[in-house]
Amino acid sequence: MIELRGITNTFPAFQLGPVDLDISRGSFFMLMGPTGSGKTLILESIAGLAPLKQGTVTIFGRDVTCVRSGRRGVGIVYQDSALFPHLTVRENITYGLKWSNCEGMKVPEIVEMLDLGELMDRLPGKLSGGEKQRTALARALVTNPAVMLLDEPMSSLDPQFRGRLRRELKAIHSRTGTTFVMATHDFTDALSLGTGGAVVKSGTIEQQGTIDEIFFKPATPFMASFVGMKNVFGVEIAGGTATTSDGLEISLADREGSGSGHIAIPPESIVVSTESGRGRTSERNHFEGTITEIAREGYGFAVEVQCRTTVFSAVITPASLRDLNLRQGSHVWLSWKASAIHIF
Amino acid sequence: MLNKGAFFWVSVFSAMIVLAFLALPMISMMTAPEPSAIREALADKLVVDSVLLSLYTAGMTSLICLVVGTPFAYLLARKEFPGKRLLLSIVDIPIVIPHPVVGIAILGVTGRNHWFGRVLIELGIRVMGSKVGIIAVMVFVAIPFFINAAREGFASVSPRLENISMSLGASKFTTFRKITLPLAWRSILAGLIMSAARALSEFGAVVVVAYHPMIAPVLMYERYEAYGLKYSQPVAFILVVVSLLVFIALRFATAGQSARVEER
Numbered sequence: 001m002i003e004l005r006g007i008t009n010t011f012p013a014f015q016l017g018p019v020d021l022d023i024s025r026g027s028f029f030m031l032m033g034p035t036g037s038g039k040t041l042i043l044e045s046i047a048g049l050a051p052l053k054q055g056t057v058t059i060f061g062r063d064v065t066c067v068r069s070g071r072r073g074v075g076i077v078y079q080d081s082a083l084f085p086h087l088t089v090r091e092n093i094t095y096g097l098k099w100s101n102c103e104g105m106k107v108p109e110i111v112e113m114l115d116l117g118e119l120m121d122r123l124p125g126k127l128s129g130g131e132k133q134r135t136a137l138a139r140a141l142v143t144n145p146a147v148m149l150l151d152e153p154m155s156s157l158d159p160q161f162r163g164r165l166r167r168e169l170k171a172i173h174s175r176t177g178t179t180f181v182m183a184t185h186d187f188t189d190a191l192s193l194g195t196g197g198a199v200v201k202s203g204t205i206e207q208q209g210t211i212d213e214i215f216f217k218p219a220t221p222f223m224a225s226f227v228g229m230k231n232v233f234g235v236e237i238a239g240g241t242a243t244t245s246d247g248l249e250i251s252l253a254d255r256e257g258s259g260s261g262h263i264a265i266p267p268e269s270i271v272v273s274t275e276s277g278r279g280r281t282s283e284r285n286h287f288e289g290t291i292t293e294i295a296r297e298g299y300g301f302a303v304e305v306q307c308r309t310t311v312f313s314a315v316i317t318p319a320s321l322r323d324l325n326l327r328q329g330s331h332v333w334l335s336w337k338a339s340a341i342h343i344f
Numbered sequence: 345m346l347n348k349g350a351f352f353w354v355s356v357f358s359a360m361i362v363l364a365f366l367a368l369p370m371i372s373m374m375t376a377p378e379p380s381a382i383r384e385a386l387a388d389k390l391v392v393d394s395v396l397l398s399l400y401t402a403g404m405t406s407l408i409c410l411v412v413g414t415p416f417a418y419l420l421a422r423k424e425f426p427g428k429r430l431l432l433s434i435v436d437i438p439i440v441i442p443h444p445v446v447g448i449a450i451l452g453v454t455g456r457n458h459w460f461g462r463v464l465i466e467l468g469i470r471v472m473g474s475k476v477g478i479i480a481v482m483v484f485v486a487i488p489f490f491i492n493a494a495r496e497g498f499a500s501v502s503p504r505l506e507n508i509s510m511s512l513g514a515s516k517f518t519t520f521r522k523i524t525l526p527l528a529w530r531s532i533l534a535g536l537i538m539s540a541a542r543a544l545s546e547f548g549a550v551v552v553v554a555y556h557p558m559i560a561p562v563l564m565y566e567r568y569e570a571y572g573l574k575y576s577q578p579v580a581f582i583l584v585v586v587s588l589l590v591f592i593a594l595r596f597a598t599a600g601q602s603a604r605v606e607e608r
Contacts, residue, residue, distance in 0.1 A: 012424070049507045070513035082504040086526050096512030143512060 001025060007045050007055030016041050016203040023181060025060060028173050030190040031183045033200035039183035043149040047074045075140030079152040081132035083124035089135050090120040096143040110138045130161035150182040166192060199226060219344055224264045230313045231265035246308040251284040253338040262344050269340035270314035272303055274324055276333045283335040291330045305334055377578045385578035394563040395583055401475060402543035405482040409490035409539045417491045421498035438485045446484055447552025477553040482543035489542050490535040497531020537591055544587055
C-alpha cells in the first residue's frame with residue numbers, strides 16, 4: 001500500500017492538502033481532477049520531488065517521507081516526456097542505471113517491449129510525440145521501480161497514438177506487476193486502465209474509491225458534475241420523495257432517509273414524449289414542460305426542457321426528434337424511473 | 345521594391361545610420377596604423393606586456409565570475425524568495441553607476457581606513473596599484489553580465505529534467521553536472537565572453553585603482569595623452585585583434601559541446 005497521510009504544502013497561489021490517500025500494491029490508480037487541481041504535486045510528493053510542509057508518505061510499509069527521490073523506488077513520466085535533450089534515446093534509457101544500485105530490467109527487454117530498437121541513436125528532438133513517451137517510459141522502467149508515476153502521459157499525443165500507448169501501458173502493468181499511479185483528466189484513460197482512483201479538487205481529495213464508484217456513485221455535487229452527470233439538483237428528501245426548490249416532487253426508489261441532499265438523473269434515462277404516460281407506463285416520474293433548447297450532441301440531440309423553473313436535460317436520437325416533430329417551444333412530457341435517480 | 349511601405353524605408357535608413365556610426369570609427373582605427381607602426385608596437389615590450397596583462401586579468405575575471413557567479417545564478421533562476429527583486433537590482437548596480445565611481449568605491453573598502461582593507465593588508469594583499477586591484481575592479485564591472493546570462497540559461501532548463509534525473513537516482517550535484525550544466529552551457533559561455541569583453545574594455549575604474557601595472561587601455565590612454573592619436577592606434581589595433589582571436593578560439597573550442605544540445 002502507498003499511504004499519504006495529511007500531506008500539505010503552501011505555494012504563493014496554491015495550497016496542497018491535507019491529502020490522505022491509499023493506493024493498493026499492484027493497482028493502476030487514476031488520479032483525476034481539473035487542470036491545476038494539484039495532481040502533479042501529489043505525484044511529485046510520492047516521488048520525493050516536491051517538498052512537504054507536513055504529513056508522511058509510506059510506500060509498501062516503508063516511511064519514505066525523508067528519503068531522497070532516487071532512493072524511493074519510484075519512476076516518473078511527465079506529460080511532456082522530459083527527455084534529456086542532449087542525450088540519445090540509448091543514453092536517456094540507461095541514465096538511471098549509472099546511479100541506481102537496483103537490479104533493473106534488462107535494457108534489450110524493455111527496448112523490445114516498447115519497440116524502440118530503431119531509435120536508440122537518435123536525439124529526442126528527432127522523435128515523434130509517441131516515441132518520446134515510449135522512451136520516457138523505458139527510462140523510468142529500466143530501474144525496475146516499485147511504483148510508476150505517470151503525469152498525464154497521453155495528453156500531448158494524437159488520438160491514434162493514445163490508443164497504442166494505452167494498450168502498451170496496460171500490457172506493461174500486467175507484465176511487471178508494478179503499481180501505477182496516473183494523473184489524468186481523460187475519462188477514457190480512467191475507465192479503460194484504472195482499477196481504483198481518486199478525484200482531486202483544489203489540492204484536496206474529493207472522492208476516492210473504485211472507478212465504478214467514482215463514475216457511477218459520485219459523493220458530492222462537484223463529483224457529479226466532474227464525471228459529467230447532468231440534472232443535478234439540490235433537494236429536500238422525505239418519505240421517498242425528493243422535492244426541488246420550486247416544488248417538483250420526484251419519486252425515489254428508496255423510501256428511507258430524509259433531509260437535504262442532491263439527486264442526479266442521467267439524461268439518457270429521461271424519456272421525452274408528446275403526451276402524458278402517467279398511469280400507462282412503469283415510470284413513476286412524469287413532468288410536463290416546454291423545450292427551451294435543442295442542440296446537436298455527438299450522434300444525438302440534447303433537449304433542454306423547463307418544468308416550472310427546473311431545467312432538465314434529456315438525450316434523444318435524430319429519428320425521435322424527427323418523428324416527434326420537436327422544436328424549441330414544444331410542449332412535452334418527461335418521464336423516468338425512480339431507480340434511475342442517483343442520491344448523494 | 346517600390347511596394348515597400350514608408351516604415352520599411354525608415355527602418356532601413358535607421359539601420360544604415362547605426363551601422364555607419366558603429367563601423368566607421370572601427371574601420372578607421374583598424375586601417376589607420378601603418379604596418380611598420382604595428383611591427384614597431386609588437387616589438388615594444390611595454391605594449392606586449394600591457395596586452396598580455398589585459399588578457400590575463402580579463403581571463404582571471406571570467407574564471408572568478410564562473411566559479412562565484414554560477415551557483416548564485418542557479419539560485420536566482422530556480423528559487424523564489426522574498427527580496428529576490430532587490431537582489432537582482434543589486435546585481436545590476438555595476439551596469440548603471442559611472443566607472444570611476446567603481447574605482448573609488450573599491451579603494452574605499454580596501455584602504456587602511458576600512459576594516460576590510462586592514463584585514464587585506466594584514467593578509468598581505470595589496471589592491472591599489474596591483475593585479476589584484478585590476479581584477480577586483482574588472483570582476484565588479486563584469487559579473488552582472490555573467491550572472492544575467494547564466495541565470496537565463498539555467499531558467500531555460502526545465503526543472504522537470506532535474507526531477508527526472510534525481511528520481512532515477514542521481515544526486516543533486518550529479519544532476520547539475522550531467523543535465524543542467526550541459527544544457528545551460530551556451531548561455532554560460534555567452535556570459536563568460538561578455539564578462540571577459542567587459543573586463544578587457546574597462547578603463548575608467550581601473551585607472552583609479554591601478555594605473556600601474558598598465559593594462560592595454562591605460563597604455564593607450566597614456567600614449568594618446570603623451571604622444572597623440574597616431575601612437576595609441578597600434579596598441580588599440582593589437583588589442584582588438586588579439587581579443588577577437590581569443591574569442592573566436594573560445595567559440596571553436598566549445599562548438600562541439602554546443603552543437604549536440606542545439607539538435608534538441
